[in-house]
Amino acid sequence: MSVIYILWLREMKRYFRSRVQMVASLGQPILYLVVLGFGLGPVFQRAGNGNYLEFVAPGVIGMTVLFSSIFSGLGLLWDRQFGFLKETLVAPVPRLQIMIGRTLGGATVAVVQGLLVTIVCVIAGFRPVHLATLPLALGFMLLIATVFAGLGVAVGSSLQDMQGFQLIMNFMVMPLFFLSGALFPLDGLPKALAAATMVDPLSYGIDGMRAILLGHAHYGAMIDLEVMVVIAAAFIMLGAYRFSKIEI
């Protein structure tokens, strides 16, 4: 446990010491919230879909957690480049513990980021149906963070250098975000798009948060929860497997 804890603590210290990173990471969600929330709001309302800011807020929170968690997993590339990974890989501890410590750390940072964006959303006018449901939303944030931190570790373990980073951004992270239904309702989509959203794990995470925070969902909170738990377990195992195969 002490190994997992010390590596989790490392991620926390790195995050809280990097004020610039904390502030910078809020920029994109705020932009989405303000520009889309207020910009598309009137159109959304005229179409009879209600308040767009209320709708998009869980999507923006999910986006924040997605980006933060997947980048924490990909942070493995930086540790590989700047040497710290070697220090952990030659240590007499199972790689699974190292991977879990890193993943939990990255997931926790992502949840903290998600909470900060939740506060920003509330300031912008977002109101959950019940404040008492916030801890449940936190649970969904943690699940999203675990899923994508695990995926990030799996991908980061498979890449040798940062040159694959842009590829991951363009062909994995952005499609995950845009196909999740973070910005649009999942009802009435063309079949191909609906199929794509169904295989995107983030769509279940965001749908779960909408179920908790707004009281309505596309798939239903229980299905969202079950799918996210299964995918989290699968990606953690995938990440652990890929991490165990790293050679430097």
Next chain:
Amino acid sequence: MIRVQNLVKTFGTFTAVDDVSFEVAEGEIFAFLGPNGAGKTTTIKMLTTLLNPTRGSIELDGLNPATNKNEARRRFGIVFQDPSLDGDLTAWENMEIHGVLYHVPHKVRHQRIETLLKQFELWDRRKDQVKKFSGGMKRRLEIARGFLHTPKILFLDEPTLGLDPQSRNQLWNHVKKVNETEQTTVFLTTHYMDEADRVAHRVGVIDHGKLVAVGTPAELKENTRTESLEEAFLALTGSSIRDESAGSADQMRQFAKMWSGGKR
């Protein structure tokens, strides 16, 4: 203490280490010398479980690292050629993580960290983030960290790279001290032949992945009819400059520099 037999490492069609065999006795200081790209670091990576050999066998303190990785890892410490510290953490925190990873008990860990940081003259900066350290200070911290869990075998991959003469002198005095008092086996690589001549009991010379000579510094000089270890080294490996193509790590470093505006 270290037994290597017919070790081979290939990367695609390139053979980095080619049928290398040698033994290092307990309490011995063994210098592993070679030109750039000769296969020194690849050999150390295999010895320290970072790379799996393509063929051949390794034994560390009677253990096979291929089948008994964690037990083997408990026996050695390593100072890498490239930096391996976390710049966002303080000197103390870097040491603390190392101590936890090597299961050093809390009280002993803190005593050892204090002793080593004082010994390597970093105690006053223990609460500073490592990214604010000079290159020499970072190197000293890495070396101090390598000693933290009192390993039976210490791998030093070009440990004095970037150190001033005072720090180099301090390092080798410390290495010799732990070698004598704790019978720590030391396996080192360096490009400073005078250092190898001064501290090593035996020397192995590798070139183009093959071990071309093993013996005491005096034996190598005698066999090559030269006056110094550097001359013996040149006699064994030739005087042509070796070109190393930039590895993926170097390319990535360039990329990171570009991203951070050259601040890293």
